Amino acid sequence: MNFGRVIRMALRYKFTFAASIFSALMVAVFWVANIGAIYPVVEVIFEDKSMQEWIDQKIAENQALIAEQSAEAAALRSQMELLGAGGKPEQLRYLQSEIADRETAAASADWTLWACRTAKPYIDEYLPQSPFRALVAITGLLLVGTFIKDVFIVLNGVLAARMAQLAAFDLRKLFYRRTLKMDLAAFTEDGTADLMSRFTNDMNQVAAGLESLFGRLIREPLKMFACLAAAAFVCWRLLLLTMIITPIAVFSIRWLAKMLKRANRRAMEEMALIYATLEETFRSIKIVKAFTNERRERTRFHDDNKRYYHKAMKIARYNSLSHPLTEMLGIATISVAMTAGAWLILSRETHLFGIRMCDAPLGRGAMLTFFVLMAGMADPLRKMSSIFSNLQAGSAAADRIFSRLDRKSKVCDPLQPVSVGRHRRDLTFENVRFAYYPDKPVLEDVNLNIAFGETIAVVGPNGCGKSTLANLVPRFADPTSGTVKLDGVPLTDIRLRDLRGQIGLVTQETMLFDDTILNNIRYGTPDATPEQVVEAAKQAHAHRFIENELPDGYETSAGALGNRLSGGQRQRIALARAILRNPAILILDEATSQIDLESEQAIQQVLEQFTRGRTTFIITHRLAVLSLANRIVVMEGGRILDVGRHDELVARCDLYRRLYQIHFDDLKQTA
Numbered sequence: 001m002n003f004g005r006v007i008r009m010a011l012r013y014k015f016t017f018a019a020s021i022f023s024a025l026m027v028a029v030f031w032v033a034n035i036g037a038i039y040p041v042v043e044v045i046f047e048d049k050s051m052q053e054w055i056d057q058k059i060a061e062n063q064a065l066i067a068e069q070s071a072e073a074a075a076l077r078s079q080m081e082l083l084g085a086g087g088k089p090e091q092l093r094y095l096q097s098e099i100a101d102r103e104t105a106a107a108s109a110d111w112t113l114w115a116c117r118t119a120k121p122y123i124d125e126y127l128p129q130s131p132f133r134a135l136v137a138i139t140g141l142l143l144v145g146t147f148i149k150d151v152f153i154v155l156n157g158v159l160a161a162r163m164a165q166l167a168a169f170d171l172r173k174l175f176y177r178r179t180l181k182m183d184l185a186a187f188t189e190d191g192t193a194d195l196m197s198r199f200t201n202d203m204n205q206v207a208a209g210l211e212s213l214f215g216r217l218i219r220e221p222l223k224m225f226a227c228l229a230a231a232a233f234v235c236w237r238l239l240l241l242t243m244i245i246t247p248i249a250v251f252s253i254r255w256l257a258k259m260l261k262r263a264n265r266r267a268m269e270e271m272a273l274i275y276a277t278l279e280e281t282f283r284s285i286k287i288v289k290a291f292t293n294e295r296r297e298r299t300r301f302h303d304d305n306k307r308y309y310h311k312a313m314k315i316a317r318y319n320s321l322s323h324p325l326t327e328m329l330g331i332a333t334i335s336v337a338m339t340a341g342a343w344l345i346l347s348r349e350t351h352l353f354g355i356r357m358c359d360a361p362l363g364r365g366a367m368l369t370f371f372v373l374m375a376g377m378a379d380p381l382r383k384m385s386s387i388f389s390n391l392q393a394g395s396a397a398a399d400r401i402f403s404r405l406d407r408k409s410k411v412c413d414p415l416q417p418v419s420v421g422r423h424r425r426d427l428t429f430e431n432v433r434f435a436y437y438p439d440k441p442v443l444e445d446v447n448l449n450i451a452f453g454e455t456i457a458v459v460g461p462n463g464c465g466k467s468t469l470a471n472l473v474p475r476f477a478d479p480t481s482g483t484v485k486l487d488g489v490p491l492t493d494i495r496l497r498d499l500r501g502q503i504g505l506v507t508q509e510t511m512l513f514d515d516t517i518l519n520n521i522r523y524g525t526p527d528a529t530p531e532q533v534v535e536a537a538k539q540a541h542a543h544r545f546i547e548n549e550l551p552d553g554y555e556t557s558a559g560a561l562g563n564r565l566s567g568g569q570r571q572r573i574a575l576a577r578a579i580l581r582n583p584a585i586l587i588l589d590e591a592t593s594q595i596d597l598e599s600e601q602a603i604q605q606v607l608e609q610f611t612r613g614r615t616t617f618i619i620t621h622r623l624a625v626l627s628l629a630n631r632i633v634v635m636e637g638g639r640i641l642d643v644g645r646h647d648e649l650v651a652r653c654d655l656y657r658r659l660y661q662i663h664f665d666d667l668k669q670t671a
Helices: 002-009 014-036 038-043 051-086 089-127 131-181 183-216 218-285 285-290 294-347 364-376 378-386 389-406 466-473 496-500 516-520 530-539 544-549 567-581 597-610 646-652 654-670
Strands: 426-437 440-451 454-459 483-488 503-507 586-590 615-619 629-637 637-645
Touching: 002 183, 002 389, 014 131, 014 218, 051 516, 131 183, 131 218, 131 389, 183 218, 183 516, 183 530, 218 285, 218 294, 218 364, 218 378, 218 389, 285 294, 294 364, 294 389, 440 466, 440 615, 440 637, 454 530, 466 586, 466 615, 483 615, 503 567, 516 567, 530 544, 530 567, 530 646, 597 637, 629 646, 629 654, 637 646, 637 654
Parallel strands: 454 615, 454 629, 503 586, 586 615
Antiparallel strands: 426 440, 426 483, 629 637
């Protein structure tokens, strides 16, 4: 059970857990003590007796009862001895039963006598002689007991919340750490909206479930069990009779819990879809407005929201059942107790349907206390019904969180990694095949050898597998078959940190963090000095706009996802970040696609110098960048169609010639 795993995380905070249990026990003790105050009021004070008179009377009554029951038991034993072995079996069994009843009654009276004698010195010393003053004293004690109980309730609530939030804190960290280790395909399959739903809504549900568990779900049953223990002290056999409702209660609550968990799980899935709709709409708000599709998006959101509404109403219906169900079970239990107890009092009997219910006839005070204790169990039952939904929602949320948390990444570190130095020889693709789905390969039979220091440009129509080929180098994904090797060592044998530490990456969709420009540039090189950051920015032709156009220069915040900068500015920042890293392998995936021609020419000069002494992978359609390449790889349909220099490919490769002509025409039109 996944919710049990979260509970184990919370139980690591042993001191907090112990303190919460202690506070819950104190609440239960004072709860029963306050209820028990009714006994001396009804049994003693309302009879116009002092507590001292009552305790003396009880001692005398129990002494007489012990003597009477002991004498009757002795007489019955004498009768058995007279009958001897010749007595009828029925007579002997009857006498044995009667002797056992007398001995039980004597033992019970003896225990009560001991309790009365123990309490007598304190009653004589601390309680007033006047019945009214005794009532005032008991009322004062009741107020003090209620105050202390409330203090422990507050303490218990705080401790339960602390345990829940600490466990949720640890679970968030664990979930975040495991999520960062997942391969890129996992993010593509599930989407960030589903992840955000699990991080926010599901985590909150888990925390609420834990808080209910360590708070009311421990405290309220303890109160109920304390009432049961006190009721058992009054008349345990009558208590057992009232428990005939318990099997029905257990079955009903189990059924309701199952339905609530299922409904909550489906509601969370619908909430994840709402997150997805919101994310997609807000990210594409420019397109939505440009194509005047606000009405369509409102309709889509309405449909998602309506489905969630129906799931939420299903939860509400099940929740509405919990209170009447527990109330009916509680009333049924009390009704059984009242009916049986009233008959025993009115008839002054000790047996019901031939079964002994008590050792001596029950008094009005004892029976009224028994009824109030049974009623005292109704309040914990009512409160427990209200936390049903929280628990089942927390359980369903834990299932969703751990289903993601337990997923194994397809890209992971080797068990026995091979130590490699800085790349110095070659990067090779041997019979590489890759497919996201088994029947739809993206790459097929790719064989390519790239010498250290060589610059390779990869071109081809959209969807031919260019970016996928580049993604295999930093192991964003692993080949379905075949091998990618770095200096003769398969990438799967190299620790991910060692491999990626040698790679600089600049992509077309440049993502910056909501931090300063300075920290964004040195994101991959946190130990770099400000001077080194400025030098890298100058090489990427970013220094001028940073100093002249941004209000706080390098201390300017880039905004969420770099939204305070233009596309070209973001790409130059990303290029500066890659330059500062000084990688052995540089991957440029349409890295200059959003940069103006003037800046591109300047950056080209930088790249001509920067690519020397490092292996460079360029994916581009820009002719100016193609001139940097030692060789050009032409791809089509996931295969390498041709490899060569620009003039060679123009002469012999029809696809490259067409691509070149298209982009040459675009360049003339732009000019």
